[in-house]
Amino acid sequence: MGSDQHAGHDVVRRRVLGALARTAGLIAAAATGLLQTARAWAGERNVPAFDAKVLDEALAAAGVTDAIESPDVVLRAPDIAENSAIVHIEIESKLPGTRSILLFAEKNPQPFVAQFDILPGMDPFVAVRIKMAESAHLRAVVLTDTGRFFARRETTVTLGGCAG
C-alpha cells in the first residue's frame, strides 16, 4: 500500500470525524436550549474530573497537576467554619489572561467543587458558598493564557457532614 493511499484515507477519515463532531455539537447545542448561547464560548463539563473521588485524581483529570503555587491567586475562606453546609469562599485572580477558576475541597466525596469559565467582560473574581465534608485543604486553581496557578488554605469545620 503506497503512502498516497494512506494520505487519501486520512483525508476521508478527517472529513468523516469532522462531520460527526459538527453533528454532535449541533445536537448538544439544540438539547441545552436555554443555555446554548454560552456553550459556544466555554468548555464542556469535565465529567471525569467531577466524578473523581480523591483530590489527586480530580486534579489529574482536570489537567492541573502541574499548577504552580502563586500569590496572585487569592483564596479567601474562613479559618474555622461553624456550619460545614455553608462555607463562604472567594477566589480572585490577579493574573492577566485568566480564563477559568477551579475550586477543590480535598476531603469532599468528590473533591472537584466547581469550575467558573471567565469570559471577556467579567472580572476574574467569584464568590460562592459550598459544603465541606470535614476539615480540609481548599485549593483554587486558575487557568490563564500562559499557564496554571494555584492557592490553597486549610479550613477547619466544627460541625461535620456534607449531607445538609
Place this chain on the structure above:
Amino acid sequence: MPDPIKMRITLDGDVATVKVLMPHPMETGLRKNPVGEGFVPIHYIHHVVATHNDRPVLDAQWSRSVSKNPFLEFRVRGAKSGDRIAVSWEDTHGESNRLEARVK
C-alpha cells in the same frame, strides 16, 4: 416550577457587582430521607450561565458540593446604568430557571 432567582446589582464606576441567590435543594444524594427509607435522591444545579446584554460573561459547572440555595457573586466590567444582566441555571433533573435584571 422552581422558586425565582433573586439578584442584586450594584454599580461602582463601570463595574457591576452581581449577587445572586438561587433557591434550590442541592441534594447530594447522601442525606437520609427524613420521612421514609433510604436517601433523598441526588438533585443539584450543575450549570450556571451569566450574560451581560445577552453576551455570556460567566459559564460555570457545579458539583453537588455547592450549598443549598446557592449564592454566587461576580463582577461585570464595562457595565452602565440600564444594561441587562441575566443568570440562568440548569439542574440534574433537566429543570431550569432564568432571571434578567437591569443595572440601576
